[in-house]
Amino acid sequence: MSQGKIVGGFVAPHPPHLVYGENPPQNEARSEGGWEPLRWAYERARKSLEEMKPDVLLVHSPHWQTLVGHHFLGVPHLEGKSVDPIFSNLFRYKFSLDVDVELAEACCREAAAMGLTTKMMRNPKFRVDYGTITTLHMIRPQWDIPIVGISANNSPYYLSVDEGVEQMDTLGVATRKAIEKSGKRAVLLASNTFSHWHFHEEPDVPEDMSREHPQSYEGYKWDMKMIELMRQGNLKEVMRLFPEWVEEAFAEVKSGAFPWMLSAMGYPEIPAELHGYGTVIGTGNAVMEWNLEKAAARDAAVA
Amino acid sequence: MTVVSAFLVPGSPLPYLRQDNAPWQPLAAGYEKVRDALQASKPDALLIYSTQWFAVLDQLWQARPHLTGEHVDENWYEYGDLTIDLRSDTDLVGACIAGCADIGIRAKGVDYDHFPVDTGTIVANNFVNPGGKIPLVIAANNLYHGPGETEKLAAMAVEQADKQGKRLAVLAIGGLSAAYFDEDIDIADDRIRHDADDAANRQLLDALANGDRRSASEALGRFNEGTKADMGMKHLSWLFGATGDFKGAQVHAYGPTYGAGAAVVEFNL
Numbered sequence A: 001m002s003q004g005k006i007v008g009g010f011v012a013p014h015p016p017h018l019v020y021g022e023n024p025p026q027n028e029a030r031s032e033g034g035w036e037p038l039r040w041a042y043e044r045a046r047k048s049l050e051e052m053k054p055d056v057l058l059v060h061s062p063h064w065q066t067l068v069g070h071h072f073l074g075v076p077h078l079e080g081k082s083v084d085p086i087f088s089n090l091f092r093y094k095f096s097l098d099v100d101v102e103l104a105e106a107c108c109r110e111a112a113a114m115g116l117t118t119k120m121m122r123n124p125k126f127r128v129d130y131g132t133i134t135t136l137h138m139i140r141p142q143w144d145i146p147i148v149g150i151s152a153n154n155s156p157y158y159l160s161v162d163e164g165v166e167q168m169d170t171l172g173v174a175t176r177k178a179i180e181k182s183g184k185r186a187v188l189l190a191s192n193t194f195s196h197w198h199f200h201e202e203p204d205v206p207e208d209m210s211r212e213h214p215q216s217y218e219g220y221k222w223d224m225k226m227i228e229l230m231r232q233g234n235l236k237e238v239m240r241l242f243p244e245w246v247e248e249a250f251a252e253v254k255s256g257a258f259p260w261m262l263s264a265m266g267y268p269e270i271p272a273e274l275h276g277y278g279t280v281i282g283t284g285n286a287v288m289e290w291n292l293e294k295a296a297a298r299d300a301a302v303a
Numbered sequence B: 001m002t003v004v005s006a007f008l009v010p011g012s013p014l015p016y017l018r019q020d021n022a023p024w025q026p027l028a029a030g031y032e033k034v035r036d037a038l039q040a041s042k043p044d045a046l047l048i049y050s051t052q053w054f055a056v057l058d059q060l061w062q063a064r065p066h067l068t069g070e071h072v073d074e075n076w077y078e079y080g081d082l083t084i085d086l087r088s089d090t091d092l093v094g095a096c097i098a099g100c101a102d103i104g105i106r107a108k109g110v111d112y113d114h115f116p117v118d119t120g121t122i123v124a125n126n127f128v129n130p131g132g133k134i135p136l137v138i139a140a141n142n143l144y145h146g147p148g149e150t151e152k153l154a155a156m157a158v159e160q161a162d163k164q165g166k167r168l169a170v171l172a173i174g175g176l177s178a179a180y181f182d183e184d185i186d187i188a189d190d191r192i193r194h195d196a197d198d199a200a201n202r203q204l205l206d207a208l209a210n211g212d213r214r215s216a217s218e219a220l221g222r223f224n225e226g227t228k229a230d231m232g233m234k235h236l237s238w239l240f241g242a243t244g245d246f247k248g249a250q251v252h253a254y255g256p257t258y259g260a261g262a263a264v265v266e267f268n269l
C-alpha cells in the first residue's frame, strides 16, 4: 500500500442559504435563487475536487460543538432530515451519507496518542449537524465519497483562542498521520465563515440580493487582508494575525476548522486559490483551495 | 392568578438518562417533586424557556402542534436517546408572536417536523409532563437579548395567557455555574468543578429560597458578576419576568452535571 496523502484542502463555508439558493431535490424549501457568486465559487471548487479524485473527505464543523474532547462520527451510514435551528425556513434537507469509520478511528487514535481527549460517536440515531451537511452538499452534491466528520471542541471558547489553536494544531498533525498511514487520498474541508458580523433581521424574501452586503466594513477589510495573505501563501502571517482576526471580525474560524486544516496540510506556503467571496446575511464567506498535489507537481517540474 | 407554579430545572440530559448515578440522583428526584407540584397546580399550559434553544434573528416560538421522534444529544449521545413528545398550545403561541410586536420585538413561529428541539426542553418535558399531556408554549433564547428583554418577553406571554383565561406553569430550564470538566471523568465522582462556583451557586440558591423578586434579582446580579454562569442565567430572568414577585422558594435539589452546577427549585408564588 502506498502512503496516503492530503491532496488538498478547501475553506468551505456552510451558510444553508447556499443550498436553499440552489434548490436541490433533497431540500424541502424552494427559492428563486440568490447568492449566485458564492454558489458559482462552489461550482469551481466542485470541478477541482473532481480532478483531485479523493477517496475520502474530512470535514470539521463548528455546529457539532463538543464539550469533552474531539469527537468523530463512527457509524458507517447515517441518514435523516436535517433542519437548521436558525434558518429552518430555508434548510430542511434529507441527507444520507457514508462514513469512513476506519479512517475516523485512526484519526481518533492518533489524536489520543498525542494527548488530546477524543471520542468515537457510535450512536446510529445521531443527527449530523447542518454545517457538515451544507459543506458536503456544496462541495460534492453527489454524496458518493465517504467522509470523516469531526466535531468542534469548545476549547477556543471555554479556554482561550491560543489554547484552542494549540489543540487544533495537534488535531491537524494527528489527522495527517492517520491519513498517511491509511494509504488514501484525502481532501480536507474547513467548514467556516470568515467575518461573522451579521444582520439581525431577515428580508421577507430571504434571497432578495438587493439586501445583501457586508454587515461590517471592519469585518470585510479583515477578510480581504487575510484572503490576500492566503493568496500570497503567507500562512505564517495569517496565523500571527489569527487571534486579532477572530476578535475584530468575530470570525467563525475561531471554532477551529481553519487552523486544523492548515496544520494538517503543514501550513503550506503555496498560494491559495480564491474561488469566490460573498456575503450571506452580512457575513463574509470565501471558497478557497489549497491544491497540494498540483503545487508539488509544479515544484517537481521547476526542479 | 395566571401563573400557578414556577420552577427552575436543569437542562442537562445526564440526570434523566442516568438516574442511577449517585451524584445525579438528587436532581432526578428533585425533578419528580416538580412533576407532582406542577401537576397539582393544574396548569392549562406550560411556559418554557430553555437556555439551549438559541435564536439569533427574530424571537422564535415553537408553533408545531405536535412534535414527535427521537433526539440524540450532540455531546451525551452515548448515554441514550430521548423521546420527543411535545404539544404546543398553538392559540397561545400565536398570541405571543402577535404580542411581541406590541413590545417592539420581531418574532416568528417555527412549524416544521424534525425541528431540532433542544435537549433541555425535551428532558424537562419528559420529566414533568410525561406523555406530553399539558400543551406547551416554548420560547427561544435569543442570544442578543439581555435580561431586560427576556423578562419583558415572559411578562408578555403571561399577559397573553391571562387574556385567554389560562393557567400557566413556568419552567426555566438551565444550569447555574457553567464551568464543566473538559476531559473524561468517572461520573460516579462528579462534583462542581470549582469550589468558588460551588459557593456562589449555594449563595444564589439561598437568596432564591429566602428572598423576593427584588432581593433575588440583586443576588442574581452578584452571581453573574462573579461566576461564569449558564447564558448569564437568562432563564431566571425569564422566570422573574413571568412570576413578577414571589415569596421565597424551595430548593429541591442541587448538584453537578459534569462539573457544571444545576438545581431544582420551586418558587412560592
Ligand SMILES: [Fe+2]
Pocket (backbone or CB within 6 Å): A014, A062, A063, A131, A193, A252
Ligand atoms: Fe456557522
